[in-house]
Amino acid sequence: MKIGIVCYPTFGGSGVVATELGKALADEGHQVHFITYSQPARLDFFSANLFYHEVSVRDYPLFDYAPYESALASKLVDVVRFEKLDILHVHYAIPHASAAFMAKQILETYGIYIPFVTTLHGTDITLVGKDPTYKPVVTFSINKSDGVTTVSQNLKEDTEKHFEISNEIKVIPNFIDFNRFSLKPKDHFKKAIAPNNERILIHTSNFRKVKRTSDVIRTFEKIQQKIPSKLLMVGDGPERAYNEQLCRELGICENVRFLGKQDAIEEILSVSDLFLMPSESESFGLAALEAMACKVPAITSNAGGLPELNIDGFCGFMSNVGDVEDMAAKGIQILENDEVLQRFKENAFIRAQDFDLKKILPIYIDYYNQVIEEAHKLKAV
Numbered sequence: 001m002k003i004g005i006v007c008y009p010t011f012g013g014s015g016v017v018a019t020e021l022g023k024a025l026a027d028e029g030h031q032v033h034f035i036t037y038s039q040p041a042r043l044d045f046f047s048a049n050l051f052y053h054e055v056s057v058r059d060y061p062l063f064d065y066a067p068y069e070s071a072l073a074s075k076l077v078d079v080v081r082f083e084k085l086d087i088l089h090v091h092y093a094i095p096h097a098s099a100a101f102m103a104k105q106i107l108e109t110y111g112i113y114i115p116f117v118t119t120l121h122g123t124d125i126t127l128v129g130k131d132p133t134y135k136p137v138v139t140f141s142i143n144k145s146d147g148v149t150t151v152s153q154n155l156k157e158d159t160e161k162h163f164e165i166s167n168e169i170k171v172i173p174n175f176i177d178f179n180r181f182s183l184k185p186k187d188h189f190k191k192a193i194a195p196n197n198e199r200i201l202i203h204t205s206n207f208r209k210v211k212r213t214s215d216v217i218r219t220f221e222k223i224q225q226k227i228p229s230k231l232l233m234v235g236d237g238p239e240r241a242y243n244e245q246l247c248r249e250l251g252i253c254e255n256v257r258f259l260g261k262q263d264a265i266e267e268i269l270s271v272s273d274l275f276l277m278p279s280e281s282e283s284f285g286l287a288a289l290e291a292m293a294c295k296v297p298a299i300t301s302n303a304g305g306l307p308e309l310n311i312d313g314f315c316g317f318m319s320n321v322g323d324v325e326d327m328a329a330k331g332i333q334i335l336e337n338d339e340v341l342q343r344f345k346e347n348a349f350i351r352a353q354d355f356d357l358k359k360i361l362p363i364y365i366d367y368y369n370q371v372i373e374e375a376h377k378l379k380a381v
Contacts, residue, residue, distance in 0.1 A: 001368060002031045004079060006072070006100065007091040009040040014121035016286065017151070017174055018091040019043050024177070024361050026050045035079055037068070044263075053079050069095040069102075076103035080114050087368050088116035093125065094134055097141035115146035115375035117368070119172075122151070122283030122304075123210070125159050139163045147371040151284040152305030170367060173308070174284045175360035176352055181266045181293035183349075190271035193257070198228040199335045202272040202296070204265060204287045205279075207237025212301075215278035215324055217243055219299070221250045222328035227335045231256045234268060269294035273341060274331055277301065280321050285309045292316075292352035297344035299331050315344065315351040 003025060007018035019042040022032040026049035033051045034040060043052065055075045057068050076099065079085065088103075090096035100116040107114055118141065125138070142148055142165060149172045150156040156169045194200050201220055205211040213233070220231040233243065233256065240258065247253045262268060269275075275291035277300040284305045288298045292309075298316035300306045312318045317330035334344050 001025075001087065001365075001372075002033070002083060002085045003368070004033045004035055004076065004083075004085045004088040005091070006035050006076070006088065006096045007040065009034075009036045009038045009043075014092045014119075015040055016042060017121070018089075018119075020175070020177055020357070021089075021361075021364065022050065023047070024357055025365070028361070028365070030365075031083075033079055033083055033085065035072070035075055037072075051083075069099045072096070072099040073102040073106070076100060077106050080107055080112065081110060085114060087372055088114060089119065089368075090116060091119045092121055093118060093138050093141060095137075097145060098137050101141055101144045113375060115371050117147035117149065117371055118142060118145040119149045119151070120155060120159060120169075120283075122155060122281070125155065125162070125283075135163070139165070143167050146375055147367060149367070152308050154305040154308065155283040158304075172360065172363050172367065173355055174286045174289060175355050175357045176289050176293045177357045178293060178353075181269070181290050181352075183295045184267050184270040186267055186270045189267065193232070193271060194230050196228065198230050198255075199273045200230050200232065200271055201274045201276055201331070202232045202234065202269065202291070203276045204234040204290075205237070205277075207235050207239040207243070209239060210280045211237075211239070212278045212280055212322070213239045213243050214246055215322065215327070216276045217246050217250065217252075217256070218324045219276055219278065219327045219331065220256070221252050222324065223331045223335070224252065224255055226332050229255065229335070232268060232272065233258045234260075234262050234265060236260050265290065266294055269296055272296045273345075274299060274335060275316075276327070276331070277306070278319075278321070278324075278327060279303055279306070282306050288316075289352060289355055292348040295345040295349045297334055297341075297348045299327050299334075309351075309355075311347075311351060315348040 005022045008015045019040040026032045026047050031049050035053045037055045055072050057071045088100050090100045097118040148167050148169045151174050153171050203216045247256045275296045275298040277288050282304040300310045301321045302318040310316050319326040
């Protein structure tokens with residue numbers, strides 16, 4: 001197949017999933033074309049089956065805001081026509097789904113009928129999509145998609161609850177590539193962070209309010225009172241400065257490191273003992289899955305799709321959103337005994353294997369073929 005993939009080329013979960021999916025499809029022999037405004041963060045190597053097409057958005061004095069959606073639709077038309085793509089897969093509803101629909105309508109004037117699949121990732125539905133400014137367009141775009149997927153059952157239910165959806169939604173969970181995410185021998189790195197064999201806790205995110213990063217700090221502050229520990233805060237975003245100040249107020253700066261954005265996150269996870277994800281909302285919890293693949297158990301909230309990933313008492317624990325006391329107590333329960341910690345580490349790896357890329361990729365390929373087949377039937381009518 002020749003597949004066009006549209007995504008946000010950032011460190012966010014939707015961009016990561018889209019890029020990793022495209023790379024895996026290319027490895028299987030499919031021709032994959034990424035179409036976005038800059039090269040995706042994880043598209044950092046050469047492959048004969050991978051192509052990148054930049055969407056150029058020019059500034060004109062007439063526009064207060066550059067019309068990216070129109071530029072994207074035009075680029076999609078161009079790439080589909082000249083690369084002869086079979087299907088488009090757009091990740092994140094706004095504005096990719098509506099741009100794909102516009103491109104599809106334009107292409108029909110050239111006698112080209114191309115189906116597109118929309119994957120909903122979370123905040124495009126739970127936050128942005130519910131805004132009255134965007135809701136009618138999001139609803140229309142979902143219903144006009146030739147295929148729709150979500151990354152969890154919870155997100156599917158949330159979408160159907162808050163939007164008037166007439167289209168069928170298929171749940172295809174996020175996945176993990178064990179060729180990258182696995183336990184790495186980084187003992188020297190661990191010794192540098194925890195010279196006295198302290199436990200290492202970790203959090204990775206974009207530091208937005210929804211991630212409740214201050215709860216990470218407060219949970220750690222309680223854990224380190226009982227268990228000698230270090231905390232690694234990986235990522236960046238609007239809440240970082242507040243959290244740095246909070247560490248000062250709590251007097252724990254010497255035990256907390258803010259590492260910023262990191263490409264080789266699997267190496268940092270490999271030296272960690274416990275992952276903290278107290279999010280107010282998570283459609284799936286990809287960062288937690290990455291941790292589990294590196295044998296790091298997780299303490300998470302029970303929000304959104306997290307209960308579909310984190311099996312309470314097996315590979316980690318769940319707590320109510322904002323219940324720092326409970327998260328700290330459960331963290332201590334895992335960390336205070338070496339045998340218990342090792343059991344949770346092994347169970348985390350076992351759970352992560354349920355989401356192996358090798359299991360999820362064939363589901364996507366089958367779905368593409370199904371959507372293309374249905375599109376051909378409609379075209380023939």
